[in-house]
Amino acid sequence: MNRPIRLCHLSDIEDGDARGFDPHQQGHDSLFVIRQHRQVIGYRNACPHKGYEGTSMAWRKDRFLNKAHSRVICAAHGAQFDINSGECLLGPCPGQSLDRLPLLVNEQGDVYLLPADSEK
Template identity: 45%
Template sequence: MPRLCASPELPEGSSRGFQIGRQALLLVRREGRVYAYRNRCPHRGVALEWQPDRFLDDSGSLIRCARHGALFLIESGECVAGPCAGEFLVALPCREQDGAIWVEL
């Protein structure tokens, strides 16, 4: 289980992208909990961010695909608007331990 970052490097309401080998990942912290997903839109298989570490919509409440505007629930990865409505981001198990965030690939 690789260590992605120190816990303080993902503040509340923020998102960050990571590259582990060939795997592109994203983390989001919401209401104190960390969510991890593969950085790949189910619609076209493209990366989601429009700028480095910018995965959230303007309200900070949904993950947004920069390519086609699809919106995903942070808590489940479900697409709730856009061309892939009803599909899901691939969630990855993660945990916070010893002041760091770890993800299972």
């Protein structure tokens, strides 16, 4: 499928929070999207932690952020990541970053995963 995949409407993600998606029907959320007003940031749901590469990061469905919703956290070993850059700020994978996915929000507020990375 080499075309954008609709994930949800903006209003389906609480402002400031995150939500996981399984657009390729893999049986688990392969990516998550953070919403900040009309901006969305998408990452592959895969911690870069050495030896655990690819580990799912939430501790419960859609729980990808810390309590203050100021950082992405990995519930496997406690790594913390900058929401905007995806860079590891604290924890077991310093110098590494989350894998950003290209998203698009159209005028109607529909959120799409763009195809460049849709096979990741």
